Amino acid sequence: MPKEKTDLLQGTLDLLILKALQLGPMHGFGVSVLIRQMSNEVLQVEQGSLYPALYRLEEQGWIASEWGISDNNRKAKFYRLTPTGRKQLVEERATWERLSTAINLVLRTT
Secondary structure, three states: OHHHHHHHHHHHHHHHHHHHHHOOOEEHHHHHHHHHHHOOOOOOOOHHHHHHHHHHHHHOOOEEEEEEEOOOOOEEEEEEEOHHHHHHHHHHHHHHHHHHHHHHHHHHOO
């Protein structure tokens, strides 16, 4: 049972990261800030979850990275969606919509 819960959380985090990077390249901290802002401060992605997810997405070829300089003149790794990542975002979003619709149906059942 715990593995299923972890997979769901990982899949959700992947979707959120891909969606954030759809808006353009950014460093990891920028991704976490954007997710928090887009969720009206409800979702907060901790570094301990974010960076392993970024590395995993890069290994899968869904994102790519390169070193650059952040707004505060610090060296930072910037991530961007790859063409494969754009396709994966469409698939992940469709899966999420099916899953959330099914969960809502169950919750509405009396």
